[in-house]
Amino acid sequence: MTDSTLRMSTADPLARTPRKLTFDSKRIRARYAAERRFRAYGVAAIVFGLAFLVWLFATLILQGYGALQQTRIKFDVTLDREILAPGGTVDDTALRTADYTAMVRTALRTTLGIGSDRVARREAYALMSNGADSELRRIVLADPTLIGKTVPVWISASADVDTFLKDQKQRQLAEDRRRLNDRQIAWIDRLTADGRIDRQFNTALFVNGASSDPEQAGMGVAIVGSLYMMLVVLLTALPVGVAAAVYLEEFAPRNRWTDLIEVNINNLAAVPSIVFGLLGLAIFLNFFGMPRSAPVVGGLVLSLMTLPVVIIATRASIKAVPPSIREAALGVGASKMQVIMHHVVPLAMPGVLTGTIIGMARALGETAPLLLIGMVAFVVAYPATPFDPATALPVQIYMWAGASERAFVERTSAAILILLAFLVVMNATAVILRRRFERRW
Amino acid sequence: MSTPLVLAAVLLMTLAGFAAGRQRALASSGGHARSLHSRPAYYGSYVALWAAVPAFLLLALWVVAQPLVIDMMIRSHLPEEIRGLTRDKLSLVLTTIDNIATGRAVAGEVPAYAREAAARKVELQASANWAMAVLAIGLAVIGFLFAWRRVNPMLRARNSVERATIVALIACSGIAILTTVGIVFSMLFETLHFFSLVPPQDFFFGTVWDPRFTAAGSEGSAGQFGLIPLLWGTVFISLVSMLVAVPVGLLSAIYLAEYAHKNVRAWVKPLLEILAGIPTVVYGFFALTTLGPLFRDIGASLGFEVSATSVLTAGVVMGVMIIPFVSSLSDDIINAVPQSLRDGSLALGATQSETIKRVVLPAALPGIVGSILLAVSRAIGETMIVVMAAGIAANLTLNPFESVTTVTVKIVSQLTGDLEFNSPQTLVAFALGLTLFVVTLGLNIYALHIVRKYREQYD
Numbered sequence: 081m082t083d084s085t086l087r088m089s090t091a092d093p094l095a096r097t098p099r100k101l102t103f104d105s106k107r108i109r110a111r112y113a114a115e116r117r118f119r120a121y122g123v124a125a126i127v128f129g130l131a132f133l134v135w136l137f138a139t140l141i142l143q144g145y146g147a148l149q150q151t152r153i154k155f156d157v158t159l160d161r162e163i164l165a166p167g168g169t170v171d172d173t174a175l176r177t178a179d180y181t182a183m184v185r186t187a188l189r190t191t192l193g194i195g196s197d198r199v200a201r202r203e204a205y206a207l208m209s210n211g212a213d214s215e216l217r218r219i220v221l222a223d224p225t226l227i228g229k230t231v232p233v234w235i236s237a238s239a240d241v242d243t244f245l246k247d248q249k250q251r252q253l254a255e256d257r258r259r260l261n262d263r264q265i266a267w268i269d270r271l272t273a274d275g276r277i278d279r280q281f282n283t284a285l286f287v288n289g290a291s292s293d294p295e296q297a298g299m300g301v302a303i304v305g306s307l308y309m310m311l312v313v314l315l316t317a318l319p320v321g322v323a324a325a326v327y328l329e330e331f332a333p334r335n336r337w338t339d340l341i342e343v344n345i346n347n348l349a350a351v352p353s354i355v356f357g358l359l360g361l362a363i364f365l366n367f368f369g370m371p372r373s374a375p376v377v378g379g380l381v382l383s384l385m386t387l388p389v390v391i392i393a394t395r396a397s398i399k400a401v402p403p404s405i406r407e408a409a410l411g412v413g414a415s416k417m418q419v420i421m422h423h424v425v426p427l428a429m430p431g432v433l434t435g436t437i438i439g440m441a442r443a444l445g446e447t448a449p450l451l452l453i454g455m456v457a458f459v460v461a462y463p464a465t466p467f468d469p470a471t472a473l474p475v476q477i478y479m480w481a482g483a484s485e486r487a488f489v490e491r492t493s494a495a496i497l498i499l500l501a502f503l504v505v506m507n508a509t510a511v512i513l514r515r516r517f518e519r520r521w
Numbered sequence: 522m523s524t525p526l527v528l529a530a531v532l533l534m535t536l537a538g539f540a541a542g543r544q545r546a547l548a549s550s551g552g553h554a555r556s557l558h559s560r561p562a563y564y565g566s567y568v569a570l571w572a573a574v575p576a577f578l579l580l581a582l583w584v585v586a587q588p589l590v591i592d593m594m595i596r597s598h599l600p601e602e603i604r605g606l607t608r609d610k611l612s613l614v615l616t617t618i619d620n621i622a623t624g625r626a627v628a629g630e631v632p633a634y635a636r637e638a639a640a641r642k643v644e645l646q647a648s649a650n651w652a653m654a655v656l657a658i659g660l661a662v663i664g665f666l667f668a669w670r671r672v673n674p675m676l677r678a679r680n681s682v683e684r685a686t687i688v689a690l691i692a693c694s695g696i697a698i699l700t701t702v703g704i705v706f707s708m709l710f711e712t713l714h715f716f717s718l719v720p721p722q723d724f725f726f727g728t729v730w731d732p733r734f735t736a737a738g739s740e741g742s743a744g745q746f747g748l749i750p751l752l753w754g755t756v757f758i759s760l761v762s763m764l765v766a767v768p769v770g771l772l773s774a775i776y777l778a779e780y781a782h783k784n785v786r787a788w789v790k791p792l793l794e795i796l797a798g799i800p801t802v803v804y805g806f807f808a809l810t811t812l813g814p815l816f817r818d819i820g821a822s823l824g825f826e827v828s829a830t831s832v833l834t835a836g837v838v839m840g841v842m843i844i845p846f847v848s849s850l851s852d853d854i855i856n857a858v859p860q861s862l863r864d865g866s867l868a869l870g871a872t873q874s875e876t877i878k879r880v881v882l883p884a885a886l887p888g889i890v891g892s893i894l895l896a897v898s899r900a901i902g903e904t905m906i907v908v909m910a911a912g913i914a915a916n917l918t919l920n921p922f923e924s925v926t927t928v929t930v931k932i933v934s935q936l937t938g939d940l941e942f943n944s945p946q947t948l949v950a951f952a953l954g955l956t957l958f959v960v961t962l963g964l965n966i967y968a969l970h971i972v973r974k975y976r977e978q979y980d
Contacts, residue, residue, distance in 0.1 A: 111872055114872070115874045118874035118877070122772045122776025125768065125769040125771075126776060126777070126789055128769050129769060133796060136803075139811050140807075143810075321693075324693040324696065324697060326690055327690035327691055327694045331690065341694055341698055344697050344698055345697045347701070350898065350961065350965045351902075351961065352898075352902025352929070354933070355704060355954055357932075359704045359708075362710075362951070387700070417686060417687075441798070445798075447800065447802040447904075448904035451936075456937060474800050478908075478909070482909075493806075499800065499803070500799070503798065507798070
């Protein structure tokens with residue numbers, strides 16, 4: 081013991097020579113340099129975080145804005161009366177089942193001047209979307225007076241053409257590395273020169289359901305599904321959360337039971353979201369036999385996740401209501417329940433709504449639990465009720481991200497931008513609500 | 522009568538009860554609401570509650586119990602040799618009967634007993650529906666009349682209504698407990714089922730993950746369900762993400778709390794917090810399409826082999842996502858260190874960074890450790906980023922450029938697609954989920970414990 085301390089003291093130079101208290105400029109300079117370095121680390125950390133944010137958004141916007149426009153080709157389609165209205169009468173079923181593909185293809189062939197060369201035909205057809213027939217059908221159904229005439233019609237180009245025209249670099253690639261061959265490019269150039277190719281706003285992206293053709297795929301079903309889920313969250317998490325918070329904050333005695341509930345709520349807020357998906361699968365789907373892929377199940381799972389957020393926000397804003405309000409109400413003879421229901425809760429409402437909206441925004445972006453309850457679904461038709469199969473915005477993003485076609489990258493980015501737009505709107509609403517209605521007592 | 526129709530009828534009774542109760546209270550007081558014990562609306566609510574609550578309780582019970590009871594009755598009427606079948610085959614028969622009863626197409630020859638049972642089922646369901654309608658509406662009417670007759674100026678309607686409200690409030694706060702119980706029990710149940718098929722030691726200590734999906738129904742599909750590779754993948758990715766999130770989050774928190782001008786702070790803090798608000802599927806997409814290929818190209822130019830989905834990609838992106846968790850919590854904690862400590866240190870001649878390193882950080886350390894632990898539990902439970910960016914191969918590797926898989930990825934991949942709820946391939950997901958739940962819960966509780974235990978009290 082003494083040995084070691086002795087040796088240490090001889091090894092330490094500071095212990096031998098008494099420390100000088102004079103101005104040591106070298107040491108000071110080193111310390112100031114350390115100070116500057118430390119500050120620079122802090123700035124670097126913040127710059128790193130913000131740079132990543134900018135990078136993320138720039139990438140998404142640059143990749144995604146192209147999807148807002150879709151290339152369309154104008155054809156002069158002859159709406160053959162023989163096919164559409166056999167026997168001269170316009171029959172609804174005949175109109176729906178007519179061979180629109182043939183009509184569009186004929187128009188395409190005449191426009192490009194292709195004869196009976198099968199290879200040329202196939203390559204030409206590849207310029208046009210697979211959903212061309214349904215686009216034409218929609219036009220004819222909307223205006224049956226067109227039957228028998230030759231009308232100019234804008235038809236979606238295939239995703240390959242769309243990507244090619246949006247990304248000029250593709251032209252420089254060797255032929256075998258492109259999706260389009262030289263002949264197809266020559267056709268595209270001819271169509272462009274004739275003014276038959278144009279980019280128009282991509283309504284399909286917002287309106288259509290699922291499709292394996294990128295140019296026909298849309299987020300309509302996902303948006304409706306997400307809206308249904310948010311509705312379910314609002315209708316369940318808000319009332320239940322407010323009621324639970326009111327009980328815990330105003331009525332609950334301080335005992336083990338309420339302590340347990342409180343610990344529970346705080347822990348539920350930290351449970352990984354995927355565990356809620358397992359809960360939904362085991363309880364809602366297996367035990368109660370609710371339908372798979374239904375927004376109502378997704379909404380219930382998400383509202384269980386949102387519940388802690390609502391409860392915590394409500395308790396905070398109930399606490400913020402000053403006691404003078406309660407005392408005044410009690411003083412004029414209101415019962416405790418009346419004080420709470422008529423005065424405290426209404427005054428706490430802006431804070432409650434702010435918390436709820438923020439919780440819902442988080443729920444809107446949540447993906448993992450929805451994967452387990454079958455929201456990964458190929459749904460073409462709009463869900464009429466929350467019990468019908470649908471998908472959700474983030475799940476749609478996940479599915480498109482996994483799709484192999486290049487055109488889906490663009491669409492995924494656009495879908496992300498739309499999801500982020502929803503989130504921005506919700507958060508902005510929450511901020512405005514807080515600014516406008518929050519009272520400082 | 523269909524359930525929605527019965528619901529509508531009961532709801533109508535409720536509304537009528539409110540109006541009638543209020544009316545009767547006013548009438549009984551001769552139009553002077555002052556002589557009533559409670560305000561008129563409470564009498565209305567009193568009658569409405571009596572009309573609604575018993576009927577709704579009955580309806581809820583009925584809707585849950587009816588299929589079970591009918592199922593049992595159908596089962597007991599099946600021929601002896603059918604009832605003796607194994608559970609799987611019996612459930613197949615019951616599904617067939619169900620399909621016939623609901624008028625769906627059934628493949629193949631339908632045996633006579635099934636046709637008979639289906640007819641029985643339709644009949645039973647119809648009569649059960651009628652019974653439910655009559656009973657529920659009857660109960661609503663009885664409740665209505667009972668309460669309505671009791672309405673008089675002396676009735677303490679408000680007290681009753683408030684008691685009912687309190688019960689409702691308690692029930693709502695019980696949902697939080699119910700959720701936790703539901704989580705634990707649903708997973709525990711399926712996990713025990715899984716452990717009856719695969720021994721627990723093979724699960725917890727197995728080093729090979731090879732679940733071997735087999736065709737539905739085939740027996741003897743023993744895969745290997747080793748947890749270790751998945752756990753290692755989870756830990757490895759979390760480690761990488763912490764290597765990004767902790768320095769960046771902590772340093773930015775220190776800068777924002779100690780150096781930054783108020784205006785800078787007002788802008789930078791919310792901007793950084795956007796990182797936590799971006800849905801994780803977006804990060805996953807970014808990792809998949811931008812960062813993964815970028816790392817692969819950089820690696821290729823430096824002579825490394827970096828796979829497109831790697832520990833590095835997933836870890837870095839997850840780390841960025843977690844930055845705000847670390848920085849916000851640390852920021853609050855650093856701000857809570859009293860100014861007097863800083864002033865004392867500065868007065869002794871320490872520079873600002875020395876003050877931070879020697880005084881502020883040690884004082885804030887328990888809170889910072891707590892916030893880091895919370896961030897770790899966040900990283901462990903994160904799903905979408907790893908599903909999209911970490912890969913699906915269960916590797917037990919130390920190389921951050923290879924792809925690994927995590928617990929959450931396997932939960933997702935075992936539970937998407939066609940499910941069969943008695944195969945270990947599906948059930949293992951619940952065992953994984955329970956493991957995840959226990960680990961994150963433990964981390965959270967431990968983090969809170971550390972914060973509480975080591976918190977310095979300065980006041």
